[in-house]
Amino acid sequence: MNFQGLQAKYRRLYQESAAWKLLRADNAPIILAFIADLFSDENEVPFGRARIALAAELEKCKEQGIWETETPAGAYLNQWIHSGWLREMDDKLSKTDASEIALRFCMGLDQRNTGTTASHLRIVQEAVREFAVAISPNADERIALLEQKKAELQHEIDALNAGVVTQLTEAQQRERIREIYQLASVLTGDFRRVEDEIRELDQAIRVQMIDGGAKRGEVLLSVMEKEALLAETDAGSAFEGFFQLLCDQNRSTEFKDQLRSILSKPVAEKLTPQQHQFLSQLMRELSKESERVFHIRRRTEEGLRAYIESGAALENRAVNRLLQQLERKAIALKDAGVESKTATVLSLPVGPIKISSPDSMRLRPPDEKLDTSDIEEQVNSRTPSSLMLDCLDAVQVREIALQTRNTLLKHGPMTIASIAAIQPLKSGLEELVAYLRVARSVGATSLDEKESVEVLDKQGIRLKADIPKYLLSADLFPDNIEEMAI
Template sequence: MDYFSINSLREAHAGWSLLRAQNAPLALTFFMAAFTDPNQRNLGRQDLVDALDDVLFSLRDSLGEDRFPRPAAEYLDDWAEPEKAWLRKFYTDGRDEPVYDLTAATEDVIRWVEALRGRDFVPTQSRLSSIFNLLKTLVHGSETDPEARLAELQRQRDAIDAQMEQIRSGDIPVMSGPEAVDHFHQLTTQAKDLLADFREVEANFRKLDRSLREQISLWEGGQGDLLESIFSSQQDISGSLQGRTFQGFWDYLMSPQLRSELHELLERATRIDALATQDGLPQITSMQNDWLPAVEQTQATVRQLSAQIRRLLDDKVFLENKRIMVLIRSIESGAVAVRATPPPGAFAALSGHGVPVALPFERPLYEPSRQVAIHDGVDVAEDLDVDANALYTQFHVDPQRLAGNIDAVLAQAGQATLADITDAFPLSQGLAELVTYFQLATESTWATIDSERSQTLSWTLPDGSLREATVDQIIFVRPT
């Protein structure tokens, strides 16, 4: 970066303006207390006003009544102004009051201010190990030579065999206390950084959406060309580099096997003796639970932006149709105006209306139609002994009962697939009950249907026969 780019950041960047503000300590203190420390997002206006009133009361009690004389609501409105953009003020579905959240620039300032306090312990060995692991993954994962890939896998296999033989001989290498503390601090730091990065990811999605909206608003070509330009990009928001990497993280986080493995590793980490005195050790078990609300909000933002783009395209189509109707009406009114006194000469020239020429021998010969015999007699059916009870044997699938089954399973686990739920509560009403589960999944924001994975479900009919159905995998997540 050169002098001019740095000076541009100084003049226009929201984070830099926050650091230069007179009441920056008040703003940062409140942002930490309301958002980052409890890991909260999308807080209502009244809740934030009450929280800021408590902070202002405490500061005025310590510093004097003349400090911070403005009401809490005015501070919030000032911090959410576009010139500052320290808070993002917006409305969500189902809420009448505005909602506030930190911007990515404010999140960066908070992380930088927290780093200014200094650290009693700086992890170095674990960072070097992370760099080596990332470098090896990058190099070996990008290798296209099969012999080189096999040689690397053989080397890893030999190293694992040597470690297993060493353990069988009674020599068990254990990580030392300083090494464990080093890796623990590196773990907590990266977990906090990942949680803080979600706001920047969400901001990047909104930038992509804004760019696409500008393209739609400034488009001067045909409607078909506009649609082709938008859909040929394979949905710019989800198809971008940011969207693909975030979707990969979401798939990784939603994998039941990986979530179980992560939870088990976190539980075992809390039982390491060398980490018993470390602050924040019990909180790392809820690490993945802290990620879920942030990830779900980002996913909801992507869905909302896609819906808004569809509505914007519908508006463009409506305006285009309205313009065409105005042109048609103007032509009709002009024709009516000159109906009584038509102008001299040719009034209008229409091309493509020449007289077609057809030679006599080009016409087909006469072909008589065929007569089809139709039997129109009506046969009277004899009385048959037919059981009509099957017409009245109907049943109703109760969605509330199925929702209760889902809640009962999620009360024991953080998430569950449809197969887990049907194992606990077998299907008693067959395919109709299975379809109702899919309806609940599509209507819920805490369920995901993975079309790339399938699962086979089975149920038993009253006559004892077994039925099976292979469907897309559904993952239900317990709401936080």
């Protein structure tokens, strides 16, 4: 590509790339520092907490004279979401691929290490060897390459059996563990890119439905085709590969054990505390990221299905046709030299428009009387009805506690099921819950088992419930039942 092509490419990125816009923002250092600090411990933060944290930081910046602004923190967060630097879903914020790229760029400037050239070369050599074996169509050539690799492994095994243990130098250990961190830190960016591609897929399909007039079957076929293309992208293949690793219990367990072993060695001291924490929680963070990608994909599929079934695409297509007609009419009037304020008889088939406001509501005048002709006066009764008495017939927990203590004094330590066998429960589940509250209040011994209790409700229906097994005794109860916290 020549100079003109390159400068056109970079100019386009300069104007369109959200990561580049973030890096050249007026307050880029403050924005990047806030994003890095906000997501230092978790990948999703509630919007309210982020707003409070940003408000506190803005106040500090104002006191120090770094950034004097009267704009509220919530407005800045919404602006950053609109710019593509943050993503909001279900009232939670997360980083985007653009912010990940900008943060990695800044960290790369500060953590630049030219000593990793040997480590990079080793990784490239191993990748070239494995790729050469994988793509070779000649069976003899592939066998020769594998035999060479086998011979190298056998030589290393023989040396170990002979007692020759080759140790990496301190510099080599430092290079390799930092290289592990650099490679692992890129994975989260891959997941962010998968999220962006899923949203771009959703948008592309909706635009296709509006512009192309495709039928539902054609749209569903397009969805499946684009889902297949999504899996073939760099970010999509990285996600698919990790998901296969996650599903393989042996590989994931081996990976976690090896990471734990590396971080327990002295070489782990070459990492910063943040790098050490990141690697120690790598599998957990990647599991959360994969769950988030599946959640977004499921939400996108559900939204597309609802969009297809609701017929909203047909309505949007009709609106689009009307707008196109209006644009053509406007261009024709302009070409004819008609003034913009000239009255026309132009009408579009948009249907009736109904506008309502609080001013259109009919309010009752103060002098308008209320019609009470069909209202009959009722005399209040002094005798409570049976329905009212049933509502007031609630279980008294302190009476249950007193009855339970008297039963235990007479029969000795018992469980709730044994007490219920002597004093049947006739007030339903409410009475059973009262017994459980009494047992928890006196600190009855839990036997780590369950027992079955039969209960009769107020309608005489027999219920059977499985409850925790508590052993109660009379000495657990205070002398004054009123002192119990139930």
